[in-house]
Amino acid sequence: MPSEDPQTRSLSDEVARSSNRRGFLERLGGAVIALAGAPVVAAALLPADAQAEAYTNFCGHTYTTGNCPAPTGLPRIDRNGYPLRASDGVPVDDLGRPVNSRDEPIDAQGRLLTDADGVPLAPAPRTRVCETAGHDYGIQLSLDGSWYRCCGGTVRRIRDCCGSTNVRINGDAALPGYCYPGRHVFCVTYFETTMPC
Amino acid sequence: MLSGALAAIALAALVAGIAGAWSPCGFSMVDTIGTALGDVRRATMTLASATFTLGALAGGAVTFGGLALLGSLLGGGASGVRDAIAAALALAAAAADWRGLRIAPQIRRQVPERWRWIMPLPLACALYGVLLGLGFTTFVLSFAVWALAGMSFASGSLSFGLVAGIAFGVGRALPVLWIAPRLGREDGQRALDRLALEPRLWLGLRRVDAIALSFGALLLGAAAATAAPPAQFAHLGTDPSTAGRALAWERPTTGGWLVRPAGTARIPGRFPALGGGRIAWVAADGAITVATRFPAPHPRTFAAPASASIDDLAVSRHWLVVRDQGSGGVANLFAISLAHPKRRVYLQGAGLPGAIGRPSLSGSRVVWTYSDAVRSTLYEANLATGARRILLRSARNVLYANPSLAGGRLLYERSDRCVQDVLLGSSAAPAHARVILALPSIVTRDPGYQPGYVQDYNTASLCHNRKTGPGGTMTLGPTALGIATAWVSESPPALAATRIVAVAI
Secondary structure: OOOOOHHHHHHHHHHHHOOOOHHHHHHHHHHHHHHOOOHHHHHHHOOOOOOHHHOEOOOOOOOOOOEOOOOOOOOEEOOOOOEEOOOOOOEEOOOOOEEOOOOOEEOOOOOEOEOOOOOEOOOOOOOOHHHHHHHHHOOOEEEEEEEEEEEOOEEEEEEEEEEOOOEOOOOOEOOOOOOOOOOEEEEEEEEEEEEEO | OHHHHHHHHHHHHHHHHHHHHHOHHHHHHHHHHHOOOOHHHHHHHHHHHHHHHHHHHHHHHHHHHHHHHHHHOOOOOOHHHHHHHHHHHHHHHHHHHHOOOOOOOOOOOOOOOOHHHHOOHHHHHHHHHHHHHHOOOOOOOOHHHHHHHHHHHHHOOHHHHHHHHHHHHHHHHHHHHHHHHHOOOHHHHHHHHHHHHOHHHHHHHHHHHHHHHHHHHHHHHHHHHHOOOOHHHHOEOEEEEEEOOEEEEEEOOOEEEEEEOOEEEEOOOEEEEEEOOEEEEEOOOOOEEEEOOOOOOOOEEEOOOOOEEEEEEEEOOOEEEEEEEEOOOOEEEEEEEOOOOOOEEEEEEEOOOOOEOOOEEEOOEEEEEEEOOOOEEEEEEEOOOOOEEEEEEEOOOOEEEEEEEEOOEEEEEEEOOOEEEEEEEEOOEEEEEEEEEEEEOOOOEOOOOOOOOEOOOOHHHOOOOOOOEOOOOOEEEEEEEOOOEEEEEEEOOOHHHOEEEEEEO
């Protein structure tokens, strides 16, 4: 599994801080690093979408901002920002239990989960991953801008969870990423479209 | 009560250790450390005393702590039986020590003398200390030592074993620490002589031991009595309900059961509930039966609600709380005054199955949870005054469930994506409760990264208490709160194997 060189990563992040559009950032970062005489490193750091090995944690996520906390691990969300199980896109509640359209917990066959008496188990809160991350960390967060990449044959929307913060979930300085002006990325999520690529 | 018993056991162990000074090894240790070293080697003697003490403490902890650990391997639960066995052992040893009976079985062995010559004194004394602390490698000077060993094993409690072991080790070290430093002086020699020439002192110590053991037995016996009913009777089932020394529960295939000191009985209905000197259940025709005892010669019955089926009850001296499920899919929670059955208090309604949790009653106060996709809330209502308040509420991440109320104590479950906790606290300050049981969440979790990509900065996706992949197999269910025991249902994927476990509190 490839790893990023810390110094180069730091340089890339620094470059990223000066921009709020990743396309521009990639070009500028590439230029800076290339001018520094490291075209090989630049190629590794600023990959084309097909170069999956340079993504962090999940396909399509460049740079180093950490995942938003999600009920089942990977921060896959639906189009409204609610959590999905990454492996199959099944909606889950905040406890990570698969739920039906009424947010009732269900088993693998779609039947309501019950207790030993046959009474359905209580539903649990189901909240937006980004906003809940903000609640957990005491920051007001929302999904701002996005970037799209081809992952596994479909288009994936990388959604930055942004706020008026200079610190990201990693604990260090936050990047502008795809956030609206003046805001920074606190953590990242993604949405799987059905668009083939 | 148990802490009092533990104090008594610690005293018995301490005295049993001191009584060991009257053994050949006990005398030898005093002499080995203290004889004719003089002021020149006082530092060596001090070091030897320290290493001997540490060795004795370690030896005691190993023997009695180890026995307790072995006892714990027999499995949890049945605390009442364990306490009863420990109490019986303590009582038998107390009687024998009080009468000064000859110790049997006796271990006629001594520590190796040659260590004294071939090793540096501090090292030799450390090893001597270990051997004496172990208790059963040399002469045993009181029945209390045997009893403490059996009690440690029967307790299955490491803390019990360690307390007994360390107290025993301290007892073994004390006479040596008291006499050895003075052995070169007249008063030290006199003390050693008194020790050697006054077996009555030893017999007196055995009587002190007997008193401490008897006191411990008394308290353990009381704990055994209040720890009833034993956990194994409620092995399979759910919906526990407890009052005093009785426990009722539901076995989905066979209905309600009741266990009490008089024995186990099958209840002619489902969803049994205990409280306020009453027992209630749902009969086969759907009506609710309430009685002051079981079997019930003159039970009161309450007709089943129209077009609804009851799926849970709670009862107290003056109130009955009912949860039902209407044919239209609406669930209701309401209370009926047992004194004036027409007086009813409506508590909660829900169109979402399972949203209203299982109620629990204590006097006029009822607690229950209401959960949906927006929030999870633990409520308390005073049925006498109508006052209602929110004990706990969460709008994200957390599910509250299965509360039990007993006096001012509150037991409840709190689940999130990582863990299922059972907490015990006060209804006055429910957020400051302590975890008495924790299980991993049951959901399958991925590692927070996709295979083949750089794995970093995904700590927020992880749970510290469990690994990725499939989670635990047990889902926490309904609870009951007794005096010294919390009863918790645990459901495996095969719900018929749902069981109730006892958690000592």
